[in-house]
Amino acid sequence: MIPQGKKINPLKYLSVFLFTAIIFGSGFLLSDYIAQKRFQQLDVLQQNLRTDILSLETQFSVLRQAPCDNLNESTLTKELYDVSQKLSEVSADLGEKSPYYLQLKKYYSIMEIQHWLLVKQAAKECSMPFHTIIYFYADKEHCPSCENQGYLLTYFREKYPSLRIYSFDFDLPLSALQALKSVFGLKDNLPVIVVDKDVYYGFKDKTQLEDLLGKYVNLESLEQKPVASSTPSSSAASPPAKNKK
Amino acid sequence: MAIIEFLVYTAVFLALYYGAFVFLTFFENKNRIYRPSVKRRVFPFLTVILPCFNEEENIDAVLGSLCVSDYPKDKLEIIVVDDGSTDSTLAKARAFQENCPFVRVFHKENGGKYTALNLGIQNARGDFIGCVDADCFVDRFALKNTLAYLDDPEIMASVATIKIMKSKNILEGIQTAEYLGSAFLRKIASFWDSIIVTSGPLSIFRKEVFQKIGLYRQAHLTEDLEMAFRMQFNNMRIAHALEAFVYTKARPTLKSLCRQRLRWQRGFLLNLRDYKELLNFRKHGNLALFLLYCFIGAFMSMAIVSYGLFQLAKALWGGLGHLWLLQGDFSYLFPREFSWPVLHFSTGLILNIFSLALIISFLFVGKKLTFDKIKLKSKAIYYWLFYSYLATFWWVLAFYSIIFKKKLVWG
Numbered sequence: 005m006i007p008q009g010k011k012i013n014p015l016k017y018l019s020v021f022l023f024t025a026i027i028f029g030s031g032f033l034l035s036d037y038i039a040q041k042r043f044q045q046l047d048v049l050q051q052n053l054r055t056d057i058l059s060l061e062t063q064f065s066v067l068r069q070a071p072c073d074n075l076n077e078s079t080l081t082k083e084l085y086d087v088s089q090k091l092s093e094v095s096a097d098l099g100e101k102s103p104y105y106l107q108l109k110k111y112y113s114i115m116e117i118q119h120w121l122l123v124k125q126a127a128k129e130c131s132m133p134f135h136t137i138i139y140f141y142a143d144k145e146h147c148p149s150c151e152n153q154g155y156l157l158t159y160f161r162e163k164y165p166s167l168r169i170y171s172f173d174f175d176l177p178l179s180a181l182q183a184l185k186s187v188f189g190l191k192d193n194l195p196v197i198v199v200d201k202d203v204y205y206g207f208k209d210k211t212q213l214e215d216l217l218g219k220y221v222n223l224e225s226l227e228q229k230p231v232a233s234s235t236p237s238s239s240a241a242s243p244p245a246k247n248k249k
Numbered sequence: 250m251a252i253i254e255f256l257v258y259t260a261v262f263l264a265l266y267y268g269a270f271v272f273l274t275f276f277e278n279k280n281r282i283y284r285p286s287v288k289r290r291v292f293p294f295l296t297v298i299l300p301c302f303n304e305e306e307n308i309d310a311v312l313g314s315l316c317v318s319d320y321p322k323d324k325l326e327i328i329v330v331d332d333g334s335t336d337s338t339l340a341k342a343r344a345f346q347e348n349c350p351f352v353r354v355f356h357k358e359n360g361g362k363y364t365a366l367n368l369g370i371q372n373a374r375g376d377f378i379g380c381v382d383a384d385c386f387v388d389r390f391a392l393k394n395t396l397a398y399l400d401d402p403e404i405m406a407s408v409a410t411i412k413i414m415k416s417k418n419i420l421e422g423i424q425t426a427e428y429l430g431s432a433f434l435r436k437i438a439s440f441w442d443s444i445i446v447t448s449g450p451l452s453i454f455r456k457e458v459f460q461k462i463g464l465y466r467q468a469h470l471t472e473d474l475e476m477a478f479r480m481q482f483n484n485m486r487i488a489h490a491l492e493a494f495v496y497t498k499a500r501p502t503l504k505s506l507c508r509q510r511l512r513w514q515r516g517f518l519l520n521l522r523d524y525k526e527l528l529n530f531r532k533h534g535n536l537a538l539f540l541l542y543c544f545i546g547a548f549m550s551m552a553i554v555s556y557g558l559f560q561l562a563k564a565l566w567g568g569l570g571h572l573w574l575l576q577g578d579f580s581y582l583f584p585r586e587f588s589w590p591v592l593h594f595s596t597g598l599i600l601n602i603f604s605l606a607l608i609i610s611f612l613f614v615g616k617k618l619t620f621d622k623i624k625l626k627s628k629a630i631y632y633w634l635f636y637s638y639l640a641t642f643w644w645v646l647a648f649y650s651i652i653f654k655k656k657l658v659w660g
Contacts, residue, residue, distance in 0.1 A: 007403070007486050009442030010534040020273055024266040031603055035596040152574055159575055210576050 046108070084115055100143070110178050116170045117180055123168055135167050135221050138198040140174040140190065147174075147194035149207040154195075156210060164223065253556045254597070260549045261600040267542060268607035271437050275614075278440050282618060283492050284397045292324045295396060295453070297379040298369030299329045300362050304383040305336040312345045312352065314387040325392075327352045328369040333359030362449075363465035363472040370459050379453040380473075386414060386496040387451060394493035395453045405458050405485040406477075408435070408444065409451035409493040410619055420506060421499035422628040423636055426612050429625070430632075432491060433615035439489040441535040445517075447477045447487060451495040458485060468523075470657060471516025478524045481536055491618055506639075507646065512657060514647035517543070547644045554641040605633060 091112060095105055120136060127134040139157055141150040154171065161169050172181055174194055188198055193205040197213075199220055208216060217223055275282075297315055301308060308329075315327050329342040329352060342354045355368055370378055377396060381387060391409050398407035410432045413425040438444050447454070452473070462483055468475030480487060500506035521527070521540065530537035572579070612629050615621075650657060 005484065006532065006534060007442040007484055009440055009486070010484075010536050012530065012534040012538070016270075016273070020266060020269045023273075024262065024269050027265055027269070027603060028262055028600065031600040032596050035599050152570070155571055156574055159578075210574065210578075 120170050137169045139171040140196040142174045142194050150195045261604050264604040274437050274440050292321050294324050294375040295377045296373035296375030297327045299381050300365030301338050301383040302332040303334045303336045305338045307384045308341050316349045318392045319389050320392045325351050329354045330365040330369045331356045332365040367464040376456050381451050382449040385450045388494040391493040395490040398488035398490050403486050404488045406447050406454045407488045407490050408448050409490050409495045411450045412496050413499045414496045419631050423632050424499040426628040426632040429615035430611040432619050436489045436491045443536040443539045444487040445477050446474045449473045450497050469516045469519040470512050474516050475520050478520050510643040511646045514643045515650050550641045
């Protein structure tokens with residue numbers, strides 16, 4: 005005869021199932037709640053960015069009237085870097101195809117273009133030693149070597165703090181980006197690096213990148229962080245050049 | 250990716266389901282965790298069998314612990330069966346015999362543990378027969394407390410709680426935590442009449458068990474597991490005496506631990522094949538589902554851990570690729586400023602935290618219920634970090650050994 009303890013009690017199995025389902029479901033709800041909280045933080049960050057852009061535009065207006073050393077784009081650079089970090093998190097959570105992520109990415113790309121314009125203008129009008137690289141990447145199917153190129157450029161940004169690197173998704177449907185692409189007459193041959201007005205196609209390894217940048221600037225001078233208030237702040241970091249943003 | 254996510258979610262759901270079932274059973278039976286202490290005047294005659302093979306380092310300790318047991322000596326006999334030892338085990342056992350008249354010593358040609366146990370059973374005078382491993386140390390009250398469960402005429406065997414003597418390294422600490430958790434889970438399994446091993450360190454049987462279902466068998470080097478399976482097959486009830494303690498030595502090295510667990514896991518799979526009838530839930534109810542849970546769990550853990558290791562290997566490969574890209578500039582691989590890693594509280598992570606909390610709770614409840622005083626926190630952390638990988642590795646070894654028909658020796 006089957007011992008009492010072995011006998012299956014369907015009601016017990018069912019009640020434990022329901023209890024487990026509640027615990028399991030609460031895991032989903034909790035992660036959803038945390039994700040919502042993070043999106044709210046992102047909205048706040050966007051608001052801050054808008055304020056900074058407005059402040060930047062005002063700085064530009066003032067720049068026309070006042071000496072160049074009033075320009076300080078460090079806060080904006082820091083904010084841009086924060087957004088890029090947050091964007092990576094959203095991408096990890098929602099996936100790169102998520103409409104919410106794509107919208108934020110577009111917004112971020114516009115911020116980058118504005119920043120690039122400011123730096124370019126400041127370099128020209130105030131003779132400031134800004135050095136910029138524009139980098140176009142795409143996803144793995146379109147550009148298999150972009151991941152490595154992005155990693156190398158991030159390394160360069162760390163090694164040469166005075167270097168400003170702006171990275172853009174080549175396939176992002178954004179008119180401002182199309183305009184930037186047409187300014188340099190870019191072809192669909194990724195990855196693309198633009199230094200000054202010169203366009204370089206294809207993957208560039210560490211030595212090639214150093215040789216290439218060496219044509220425009222003394223690399224040793226880029227290793228030192230700028231100290232003058234008229235130049236980008238030492239705490240400022242350029243937007244990362246990873247291909248997943 | 251979708252398959253592995255499905256597997257992870259299913260595994261977590263099953264783990265949570267099992268945990269909920271365990272705690273529900275615990276609360277249902279919280280007044281039956283220990284046997285109520287009864288002052289008894291009459292004790293049954295008990296034979297304790299101690300099979301030995303080259304145990305010269307351990308035999309004094311185990312015999313000493315049995316000789317000072319809180320059990321009337323006129324109702325106790327200890328049968329030492331020397332299974333053809335080539336060291337001084339036999340001489341030491343005989344020396345003990347001179348001081349303890351209730352110790353009997355037998356010597357035979359080496360034939361394996363089960364043959365030594367059977368010789369002891371055939372010569373036992375007691376109505377109750379205890380089997381003890383020679384590398385153990387029996388708590389003073391263990392015999393009495395284990396035997397107390399056999400007051401219930403329906404109970405045919407009773408197993409003691411196994412603890413680790415002293416842990417000296419991380420690996421032994423992990424085993425200490427594991428044994429505490431197992432003590433709690435085995436007690437719960439006893440309420441489902443689903444104990445699947447009459448453990449070697451200390452189990453006491455009614456003599457009629459062997460008369461009805463036969464003596465020990467070779468059973469893929471896991472005779473204690475096979476005996477429990479055979480008892481379950483015959484619907485004989487096994488109890489767990491949570492308050493009876495027997496101490497065993499932890500395996501000090503990874504190699505020796507792997508050899509032991511390979512034998513256990515392999516024995517589980519092969520004995521399950523021999524007793525597949527136990528998986529019939531119409532005949533064996535909770536036990537069938539419990540065994541099925543263990544079996545499916547083995548496959549799931551292998552799949553999930555393999556995937557985790559694959560991801561780790563991929564990350565390491567990626568790291569090497571980055572180093573190549575940087576042409577050997579190691580400095581960039583280490584962050585210049587420390588920053589806390591950003592945790593993505595995904596559903597998978599949260600559910601995994603739930604199930605890990607559950608596993609850790611088993612350890613601490615086990616500690617409390619067995620009145621243990623050890624410091625468990627660090628051991629529980631090591632257990633949490635490494636145990637799932639170790640257990641999965643043992644399953645892989647066991648399946649490999651079975652599929653490729655590898656010959657196994659005692660380990």
